[in-house]
Amino acid sequence: MRTSKVKANPPKALGAGNSKDVTLELRLYVAGQTPKSLIALKNLTKICEEHLQGRYRLHVIDLVKTPQLAQNDQILAIPTLVRNLPPPIRKIIGDLSDAQRVLVGLDVRSQAK
């Protein structure tokens, strides 16, 4: 029920037209080599390659190594994907197993079509 709420969330104003021109700046927060983190990274890499070719920058941040970075982006859940640019900031938590929903979350779904 939570997910349905979130699904309805993305504002249509920032739709396809915007995201075409702007490079996405993505950060994936993980904590060590946990299965969930590895799955998330795998899923994300796949999504990016398939849908966002050349229009994204991805940083993987391992909080085990740099825990002080967790505070800035208000990371609680692991893994968390943060879209820093373009604003507003968007966060997706989980192993990113549903590519379509990830794209909705990143506001770049139209590109996939």
Add this chain to the structure above:
Amino acid sequence: MARASKRKTAAASRACPRLKKSPSGIGGFDEISGGGLPTGRPTIVCGGPGCGKTMFAMEFLIRGATEFSEPGVLMTFEETGEEMSRNVESLGFNMQSLVDKKKLFLDYVRIEPSEVQEIGEYDLEGLFVRLQHAVESVGAKRVVLDTVEAIFSGFGNAGMLRAEIRRLFRWLKDRGLTTVITAERGAGTLTRYGLEEYVSDCVVSLDHRVNEQISTRRMRIVKYRGSSHGTDEYPFLIDKKGFSVLPLSSIRLDHKVSKDRISSGIKDLDAMLEGRGFFKGSSILVSGTSGSGKSTVAAHFANETCRSGKRALFIAFEESSAQVTRNMRSVGINLGQYFQKGLLKFHASRPTQHGLEMHLLRIHELVDEFNPEVVIVDPITNLVSENLNEVHAMLMRLLDFLKDRQITAMFTTLTANRGAEEQTEVGISSLTDTWILLRDLELHGERNRCLYVLKSRGMAHSNQIREFVLGRIGVRLLSAYVRSGTVYTGSARLAQEAREKAESLREQQQLEEKRKEFSARRDVLELQISALRSELSSGEAEFARLTRQRNERQQRLALDREEMGKVRGVTPANEVVNS
């Protein structure tokens, strides 16, 4: 969980509070909890909104950092660090300086469900990473999670959340962090999300209720595994000095006792108490109807205490200090001089100004500040609210507190006119050591004050009812004027005295008359005696004369014979023999 239950049984088998505790530094809490919060274990502080949960947690943390050199981590889920420091600044804590000195680490966890989307599986490792980082960066011993249950509103996966919360508490325990977790009260449960199921070492419940338009905050230790603790609801306050729990010492009943005496300031009253006054550190109740002189007795006591160079604290609920000073001047007591010397401290406030606990706390604070030897509360009856039990409990705590410090306490209490005088409204008579009863006797169209010592533990006190007279030079207790089975007081006493005086005068006059009468008789008798005596002496003279005459006659006879013998030629020897 298995481990937790093992701990429980281990603690139970030991059956003594050997559990290590971390002092919270919160006034009063460490006393009722027997030393503080369980070291290295999580404690839940729960309560409704605005009941002081965060304050409790903050003070625990800040006192830990400043007083017990245990650095702390504050992880707040509701307020930012800045807001938090501003909140506690009003209580005189400077959080920023602690942060700068690396004694405190602040982490504000913001949970914004609207900007987060959940896709697939996740856990809260990020929280652990942050916590670990915070703990390591200051070497924390204490952790506060302010309303950790906020995460329940931030994430959809309830099953995962429960597992993570359980893991969090385990994590905190394993690292030996003394943790305070605040939680909102739920409907019918201690916490809304049932956190107490996970943490069951120590649960403190805070409460805030309004009674008769006066609010009181209360604290109760619901549970403290492996330790004895005070189980009552203790009132507490958040004031300019932070959090204070009352009372400080109501668990024990082992006050020191003193054999020293302290004068009541009324010589005649001391005389009724074995001539030496009250025991030091005892509690004295002065009860009486209105206008029976309770405040005057209290003022005498204050006066005497200050006169002997000791400090007295006078807590007045009816009169201002100026008024008491003026009024007591009329009975010859000058309290003003002791204000100047700093021996007497006056605290006047309206009973309705605060709730009971606030009054109690003020008294505690004043005693702490002023360190008096004598505390006088005049009158205690004014504190009586609807809830008598509450008052009783409060007074008991106050008495305990004062006794524990060997402070002699005098309370005055108003009894209802013509009611059962021997039953104080507050029902504290059984708690006090000495009970002085002032009562009015209405006789012969006037009211007169009487005083007697109803009880005084540990001494052979007088059982006499004495008349209590207020004069220009203070109080005097007149000896009971008992004649033919009646105690006379006031003008009846004066009348009786006059009557008796007249009677004795008359007796004296009678005696004088008798004396005169007798002396007249004595004169007569003495005359008679002297007459008899002269008669006797004249008789004696006669006898002597006769004897003399006879002797002379015989001598002459003898001479005659001699002459005659010479004439006849007879020897005188023969003549003598014959004669």
